[in-house]
Amino acid sequence: MLSKLIKEKEFKNLGKKGIPYAVEKQKLVERANWRVFKPVIDYEKCIKCGLCWLHCPDAAYSVDKKGFPVCDGKVCKGCLLCVEICPVKCITVKKERG
Amino acid sequence: MIDIIDGNKCAAWGARRAKVQCVPCFPITPTTEIIETIAEWNAKGEFKGEFVVLESEHSAASACLGSSMTGARTFTATSSQGLLLMHEILPIISGCRTPMVMTTVSRCISAPIGLWPDHNDTLAMRDAGWIMFICETNQEVLDSVIMGYKVSENPKILLPVIVNMDGFVHSYTRTEVDIPEQKLVDKFLPHPELEIRLDVKKPMTLGIPAMGLDYMRYRQQLHTAMLDSFTVIDKVHKEWAKLTGRKYDFLDEYKVKDADAVIVMIGANATIARAAVDTMREKGKKVGLLRIRLFRPFPEAQLRKALEKVNKIAVVDQNICPGMGGILYPEIKMALYGTKKIISDYVQGLGGNFVSEEDYIEILNDIMKTKADDRKWQM
Numbered sequence: 001m002l003s004k005l006i007k008e009k010e011f012k013n014l015g016k017k018g019i020p021y022a023v024e025k026q027k028l029v030e031r032a033n034w035r036v037f038k039p040v041i042d043y044e045k046c047i048k049c050g051l052c053w054l055h056c057p058d059a060a061y062s063v064d065k066k067g068f069p070v071c072d073g074k075v076c077k078g079c080l081l082c083v084e085i086c087p088v089k090c091i092t093v094k095k096e097r098g
Numbered sequence: 099m100i101d102i103i104d105g106n107k108c109a110a111w112g113a114r115r116a117k118v119q120c121v122p123c124f125p126i127t128p129t130t131e132i133i134e135t136i137a138e139w140n141a142k143g144e145f146k147g148e149f150v151v152l153e154s155e156h157s158a159a160s161a162c163l164g165s166s167m168t169g170a171r172t173f174t175a176t177s178s179q180g181l182l183l184m185h186e187i188l189p190i191i192s193g194c195r196t197p198m199v200m201t202t203v204s205r206c207i208s209a210p211i212g213l214w215p216d217h218n219d220t221l222a223m224r225d226a227g228w229i230m231f232i233c234e235t236n237q238e239v240l241d242s243v244i245m246g247y248k249v250s251e252n253p254k255i256l257l258p259v260i261v262n263m264d265g266f267v268h269s270y271t272r273t274e275v276d277i278p279e280q281k282l283v284d285k286f287l288p289h290p291e292l293e294i295r296l297d298v299k300k301p302m303t304l305g306i307p308a309m310g311l312d313y314m315r316y317r318q319q320l321h322t323a324m325l326d327s328f329t330v331i332d333k334v335h336k337e338w339a340k341l342t343g344r345k346y347d348f349l350d351e352y353k354v355k356d357a358d359a360v361i362v363m364i365g366a367n368a369t370i371a372r373a374a375v376d377t378m379r380e381k382g383k384k385v386g387l388l389r390i391r392l393f394r395p396f397p398e399a400q401l402r403k404a405l406e407k408v409n410k411i412a413v414v415d416q417n418i419c420p421g422m423g424g425i426l427y428p429e430i431k432m433a434l435y436g437t438k439k440i441i442s443d444y445v446q447g448l449g450g451n452f453v454s455e456e457d458y459i460e461i462l463n464d465i466m467k468t469k470a471d472d473r474k475w476q477m
Binding site: 014 | 193194195253254256293294300301302303304305306308316318319321322323325326
C-alpha cells in the first residue's frame with residue numbers, strides 16, 4: 001500500500017459515522033478468509049431443532065421457509081460450534097484449505 | 099440551596115440533580131460515601147434511577163457500558179485499584195462513543211497499600227479516550243458532574259467524562275457548597291436523545307469488529323471528537339456561568355499575567371499553593387499559580403498563551419511514573435517546546451504525604467534560583 005500522509009488539522013468530525021455500529025448483517029465483517037474448516041449440513045438427518053442457529057456466535061445461520069438452518073458462507077468463520085452443539089450430529093466438517 | 103457537604107456528597111448531588119437513570123457501582127475507600135448516599139436516597143425513594151451493586155469494578159464498568167449503550171444517563175464512581183480494574187472497559191466505553199460520567203476519587207495505588215491521595219490512579223487513564231476534569235474544590239466537583247453530562251451527550255462529541263477529586267482532601271472534607279436547584283439543572287440539561295443506541299425495536303450491533311484501515315478511521319474519529327470537544331466545553335462553561343455565576347475554564351490562572359515564576363499543577367493541593375502565592379506576593383515577589391482543570395483533551399495552545407511571558411515554571415507532580423519522573427512534566431515541556439523557558443519538575447505529596455504552604459514557598463524560591471531544567475523530589 002502506498003502511504004498517505006494527512007494533516008491532523010484536516011480531520012473532519014463525521015458525527016455518527018465515528019460510532020462503530022452496524023444495523024444490517026451485510027455490514028458485518030466477512031470472515032470467509034479466516035476459515036480453514038466449513039460446516040456442511042446433511043438435511044436428511046436434520047431435525048430442525050434450531051440449536052445451530054441459536055448458538056452461532058456470528059449469527060451466520062438463518063432459517064429458511066421450511067424451517068431448515070442455512071449457513072451464510074460469507075459470515076461463517078469456521079469455529080464449528082454448530083458441529084459440537086448438533087444433537088443428531090448432522091453437521092459435518094469439510095476442510096477448505098491448509 | 100447552600101449546604102455544608104463533603105466532596106463525595108457533592109458528586110452524589112451532581113448525579114441526583116442530573117437525574118441519572120442508572121448507577122452501577124462497587125464501593126471502595128475513599129469513594130464509598132458516594133455510593134452510600136445514592137443507596138440511601140434510593141431506599142427512601144428520593145432517587146428514582148436504577149441502583150445496581152455488582153461483584154467487582156470490572157463488572158460495574160461493564161454494566162455502565164451496557165446501560166449507556168441503551169441511552170440511559172449513567173453514573174459511577176471509583177478509586178485507585180478499582181479504577182485500575184475498570185481500565186479494560188474504559189477504552190471500550192469511549193470507543194463505542196457512549197456518553198457517561200464517572201467520578202474518580204484519587205487515591206495512591208498499591209503496593210505498599212495506602213489510602214491517601216495522589217494522582218497515579220487517574221493519570222493512568224490518560225490514554226483511555228475519556229475527557230478528564232481534575233477539580234480543586236467541592237463546588238467544582240458538583241458543577242463538573244452536571245457540566246460533564248452536557249459535554250458528554252453532545253451529538254458531535256459522545257465521549258465519556260471523568261471528574262476527578264482528591265481522596266479525603268475533597269471526599270471527606272466539608273465545605274460550603276451551593277447545590278443548584280432542580281429546575282435550573284433541568285433547563286440546562288435536557289434528557290439526551292441518542293440517535294445510535296441499543297433498542298429492541300431497532301436491533302443493531304454496537305462495537306463491531308473493524309480491521310486494518312477501518313480501525314484507524316474509528317480511532318481518527320475518536321481523536322477528532324476529542325479535539326472538537328474544546329469548543330463544546332467552552333460553550334458549556336459559559337452557559338453554566340450565565341446560570342450560576344460560577345466561571346470555569348480549561349486552565350485556572352491565578353496571578354499569572356505579571357509573574358516571573360509560576361507553579362503548574364493539578365488537584366486539591368492547588369488551594370495550599372494559592373496561599374503560598376499570596377504570601378510571596380505580600381513580600382513583593384512576582385509569583386503565580388496555574389492549575390490545569392481540563393487534562394484531556396490537553397489544552398496545549400491555551401497553556402502556551404497563558405505562560406507566554408513567564409520565564410520560570412515549576413511543575414509540581416503529585417504522581418510518579420517510575421523510570422521517567424512526574425507525569426505532568428513532559429506534557430508541560432511538550433506544550434512549551436522551543437520557548438527557552440526554565441521548566442523544572444518537583445515530585446511531592448505521593449501517597450497523600452502532607453504538603454504545607456511552606457513547601458510551596460520553598461519550591462517557588464528554588465525555581466527562582468534555578469538556572470537550568472532540573473528534576474527534584476520534595477520529601
